[in-house]
Amino acid sequence: MSSYLCSTPEERQAMLEVLGMKSMDDLYVDVPEEVMIKGPLNLPAPKSELDIRRTMESLAEHNTRFHTILRGAGAERHYIPAAVSRITSNEIFVTAYTPYQAEVSQGVLQSIFEFQTMMCELTGMDVSNASVYDGGTAAAEAVAMCKERKRTKVLVSETTHPDALAVIKTYCYGSNTEVITVPAKDGVTDLEALKSLLGEDSACFYVQQPNFFGMLEDCDALGEAVHAAGAKYIMGVNPATLGVLKSPREYGADIAVGEAQPLGMPLSWGGPYLGFMTCTTAMMRKLPGRIVGETTDDKGERAFVLTMQAREQHIRREKASSNICSNQALCALTASVYLAEMGPAGLAEVGNQCYAKAHYLASELCKIEGVELVFPGEFFHEFVTTLPDTYRVLCALEKKGILGGLRLREGVLWCVTEYCTKADLDEAVAVIKEAYGK
Amino acid sequence: MSSYLCSTPEERQAMLEVLGMKSMDDLYVDVPEEVMIKGPLNLPAPKSELDIRRTMESLAEHNTRFHTILRGAGAERHYIPAAVSRITSNEIFVTAYTPYQAEVSQGVLQSIFEFQTMMCELTGMDVSNASVYDGGTAAAEAVAMCKERKRTKVLVSETTHPDALAVIKTYCYGSNTEVITVPAKDGVTDLEALKSLLGEDSACFYVQQPNFFGMLEDCDALGEAVHAAGAKYIMGVNPATLGVLKSPREYGADIAVGEAQPLGMPLSWGGPYLGFMTCTTAMMRKLPGRIVGETTDDKGERAFVLTMQAREQHIRREKASSNICSNQALCALTASVYLAEMGPAGLAEVGNQCYAKAHYLASELCKIEGVELVFPGEFFHEFVTTLPDTYRVLCALEKKGILGGLRLREGVLWCVTEYCTKADLDEAVAVIKEAYGK
């Protein structure tokens, strides 16, 4: 049985002797007696690897894996190319730490530099950090970048993912910053309301494209309004759409953030996922987190290093712009391998298929009596419908191994990705029709 | 869509131009027109990776995976430690070829040298080759090693695995060698019959320990008889038992062979598995296949190379001892990692658990009326019982996700490994009792 120790009890005893000690307890003489754990630890006995394997497989069996998933809302099942998992499971990438020692970490550093470049390309921005925890924290950190002495109020569209909105609010609670929610109209941000809320004290406005309801926002108009008020414009974007949709830069955004889970990361009950943050050169020095830069080594060869560390907590301490001191390097690697494997054509295909398949499902669903689109505008690959008798219909789908849309106050939010075939969608529609007795 | 080509059609056209050619057809001017395929190839259209993944997963779904497997007969479900699959899936090991260039192949060469050593340790022998295709071919090649000018007849125990026996016979058909089957008595080789069949023309005798019926043979007595007749003694052994059972060397074998699938290889519907071959120093130069040896490099450092190649087909051609020119390096690596992960204590535990659990199942089964052991002697982790109404009982087990024993002429052959828990065995017994209405 093992605690993965490399030494045997005899060896440890010999090492204690070198230290002139008799037992392990001698190592802890400085620990006050009162806090030493007396009895056995309240944990079960050690398990062998075979026991662990059987225990964990049996836990896994208590989860249901759906063969068709029509639910998104911030976590999407896209197809993950085999190259992604095979490459990122390389033990060297898996067990390395933050590349503090550039001379033996060029691989990790270069992979992050490439990630930064790809994120800049997707978003059209100038600078990217080496990733943050997820889309929600990326949004919250972006908001924090925008606060200025006289601009302290943060505007966030109501069409934002509820979790992202909650994260922004929680971060702002920490920093005692006011968050104002900009109301929606017809499933998109109410432009007039935004204009009326913007003012000289506005630090920034955050909007998601496509938004939480899957709707395409008029981001040009929103951006113009924000900039007219002198505030910063933050866009939250889904990278899986950026093979085909306008980039945040084209909309005039100052900062673009998002959740990169769709780029090769499995659903994993919510994590680990990957946040990305890119911005214009003008805001570069405010960008939190790690950044990798190119330089040369002592022989003039190209080299990569962690750079602009003057912003960071280990140097600035309480004056740092953020306390982030790790990135999601392995997830960033995952996204990079995904994007390199797909290429621009593959990513565009993802976008086009998501769009076409979602529109097909929407139109098929809307042929059913009582089912209709809740919002009138353009949507991308998520959409909200009415669905009479929602609970029963979703249960009927579940029984067939189909995870239906997500029940919201506004209706049911469906998501379709390239992973679904037409046959999958037809099956789902047939099950729903059957549930309605048609 | 892709055929995994690195070049685009435009690039290929440019390369054709460098050659002064117009089209790909120009490359095949030497191929007689009559044999050129005219129409399209009789294959389906290319599939994308996502299509392949879905197609293959759906094929896999047509197989039944049993949660409990009580069937062996040459293929056993042992627990495969996580380290085995994680280490052996390293792309470098996976995509390397035979280590012809020692300077850049020290890793593969050393891993084979270590495999050879481990196999020698398990069997107690002096020399091992770098593996062969499987246990059956190992037996056949061992037989081929023993033929001498005046000793041309091969004796094989009837208690040998039927497939191994068939492979030996097929190889001997090729070389026009006579194979004589030595009859069994009470599930083990009939010693007296062996003695009567041995003679001055006997090349060798092959026996399996434990034998096909799981029985432990009296290999000391068999070996003495064989050597008394001046023939070579070949033992087929199961390496999973060699943590606890006497080694072939202790029984006096000249050659030890076997199937190493139990050492970390999944069942995989029969392959790839791993054959091993070890022998005494006296027979070293007759050992077929690749062998890695230790030497020094031009600076005197330890180095490993493919050695004793003078035996091999690429030098000896029709005078080679065998046509084997590849080994099962990745499977050998698998076995090595397995053995290094388990260590002597772990391998002994495998043996002890197989033994105890098999004996438990046997005794529980024999409590059922009409079920009894067919053979009287000692068995290891396989055994043959009567099983009234066999087909119906096996079907009842199958319905519960249990793969029961294998139906033979002699009865039903059961196999139990360390993978099974007591609960698994109790469940199987309960299902059988229920099938009998008890």
Add this chain to the structure above:
Amino acid sequence: MKLIFELSKPGRGNKVLTPYQTTLNLNPTAEVPAVEIPAAFRRSSAPRLPEVSENDLSRHYNALARRSFGVCDGFYPLGSCTMKYNPKINEVIANLFKFTDIHPLQPKHTVSGCQTVYALAEKYLCGITGMDAMTFQPAAGAHGEFTGILLIKAYHDSRGDYARKKVIVPDSAHGTNPATAAMCGYEVCSIPSTPDGMVDLDALRAAVGPDTAALMLTNPNTIGKIDKNILEITKIVHDAGGLCYYDGANLNAVMGVARPGDMGFDVCHLNLHKTFSTPHGGGGPGSGAVGCKNILKPFLPGSAIGGGGGEQSVGQVKMFFGNFLVVLRALAYLMTLGNSGVREAAQTAVLNANYMKAKMEEAGYVCAYPGICMHEFVLDLSQLKKETGVSALDVAKSMLDHGIHPPTMYFPLIVHEALMFEPTETESRETIDEACAVMAEILKTAKEDPEACHTAPHHTVIGRPDETKAARHPVVRYDFNS
């Protein structure tokens, strides 16, 4: 080596998906009808992602791996990072489809496996920390700190105790502690350490008051010492109405031996990727699980869309429920170690550190603090630098040529020319002995040929990079026009 963009050639296309138009042309009923994305929303030009064959892709990343260094490559005694061995069984488990292919918003009855994983991890980690409840939402250590301090803030706010504006942090603390306090809107009050690296009780007494929100403490601290006065320290803070935050960065020294909860701490974060052996992944993903006493439990975060937060919840610090697959690995690790193994791991980590420290002193190095250390120790190379000009950086860079990852450099800030070693429990005596032999050799070189140290490393794929140039003229993305 080349960047992946430099391997790109237009037209080396996607093989992963059948272009949907292709299927449509072949068999119109097999595919959904084409729909055009409205022009107003379409991007004007494609992102310049690489277009490479899978062969080149594979070679590229394999080359990058070869130019990296993981725990699987050798000894990695990076202080404060707990680079222990990451078990392979945990990776296998974290790759089971029935864990990876589960949507976070599936109905509860379809995710009871995931929920049990969290419930068990909470139970075991509460057993180890002496806390009453735990959240797994934070994604990393600093994120956990942030969450923990927010809990404290929410607690004070819930009592209308708005005057508590200060967080006390010892000068030996990780930079994240003051940064976290600042992010939570607190004023940071730094207090000095005693010469032997402990909290200065008098300074602490002087610092606390009705404006004290919390004390943030790492124990054992960043110089590898356990604070003997820990009960006194937490009492001083509590008596002043403040709460005590335990930075779990160094828990590996005391897990199974002593519990933060019993030391008087109210809340703590754990770095599952350090203490509980989930892999570091080149910097992430990790998990900064936060445990707290019952008084703080009502404030734990939840997911707005997925549920979980109570009425007094501080809100949410990350989407959904945290880094599930990381927690899963940590649980597998905890189950493997079990009640006896957790303590054995801690003890052995401390033993290895003390053994290595003794060997280093024997080799002629000076430790910053005398006496028994916990799981890590700090060398002070200021004397060496004065004598030979060879700095802590030079020594670290010299280690690279010997296949050993250098320790943490120039931390804690209170020691000049610091090198902080943390060997962890998963290293053998031989590995430590070999590393100490290397260190002795480097010391010899430093004295005999300091220039060799100044110019090290000599056998790595690049020499020392120009960091100043990188910072002054940032090149932070590939220039396609170069």
Add this chain to the structure above:
Amino acid sequence: MKLIFELSKPGRGNKVLTPYQTTLNLNPTAEVPAVEIPAAFRRSSAPRLPEVSENDLSRHYNALARRSFGVCDGFYPLGSCTMKYNPKINEVIANLFKFTDIHPLQPKHTVSGCQTVYALAEKYLCGITGMDAMTFQPAAGAHGEFTGILLIKAYHDSRGDYARKKVIVPDSAHGTNPATAAMCGYEVCSIPSTPDGMVDLDALRAAVGPDTAALMLTNPNTIGKIDKNILEITKIVHDAGGLCYYDGANLNAVMGVARPGDMGFDVCHLNLHKTFSTPHGGGGPGSGAVGCKNILKPFLPGSAIGGGGGEQSVGQVKMFFGNFLVVLRALAYLMTLGNSGVREAAQTAVLNANYMKAKMEEAGYVCAYPGICMHEFVLDLSQLKKETGVSALDVAKSMLDHGIHPPTMYFPLIVHEALMFEPTETESRETIDEACAVMAEILKTAKEDPEACHTAPHHTVIGRPDETKAARHPVVRYDFNS
């Protein structure tokens, strides 16, 4: 570096299984009762397997990987081995539990997925080879040859035609061809090649007769040439009552372009691990699938225990049904390429070879045979050796310093100082151009500084090993007493 046995320490024990006695002691009803293995069967001392921690195990094998070279590390133009890119999707598929965890003796209705894999692979490969049936039992190319020749032997025997004792093999053949014939009890009749590397028709006519069992031919042959007279050749053999065996080693040049079945061959083996891109695994496992015409179908092998062989079956050449997971990968590859891709792959392989050959000639190398080659070509360095003393071996070893795997050396035997290159279709023009630039540089070095070539490689983990010593004084296992 150390051998794994040199890392071993007694007592670093098994963590994979709970010692069964431990459970028994704790809870006697949870485990089966203890049973002693009778002393007569127990071994006297434990095998000296390594006792290492998982950390050391992991580092050991990672170090071995770093000291190896795969297709993922760079260009691998090893002639006759078809080192093409091995797609990752195939690995993922071959790791699905519902393929890996299937017992070979499960009831038929529980393995219909596996059976469909074989049925589809047979159908597609028959389509490519022009054969009527296929067996997947053989594990490797040579094993397939053996099986194929056994089929021929069984055929002649079934007709009572016992006089056919000879197998004709061209002198350019792989060594496995004559070895196989010998293993099948045949006498080998070697016939010379014409100066341009073709089968000498007159020699063939002179060789055939009532004692001819078969001709074994590789086409394109081992010098990378397709034999223009192939229909004439097979006719000569058939007219004499012999059968024609196609060695599939070089099928990659003509798959989808021309079929062995249409050339007049009766039986062929395929190296799935070459032509159909299953990984080589450092030398195995592979698959030597054998296809044959209807006349030979009754003789195909089966499994004694698993079924499959007909009444006239030649028997069995391997346990069970062959290397299933290898066939599975090949099937995935075939489906990916599809009808158009198979041909495109062959054409591009041939294009790459001709392009590289042209570039090499441009660089000053001499090709052994002029004109268009198929998927590989042979350089003849005898002139270089005469002029500079630099041999084919020296050139190959010099390549190692440039990160390129050398080509096949000294084969075929009919060319002196041969280097045989096979770039395959999965290499880009840039890779070939870079390799040719390296070769040009080596040629320059050979002329200016031959000693540098004689002593190459200079940057690998070891220098040239002493092979003579290894062969004369074989050390083929670790000596625990050393």
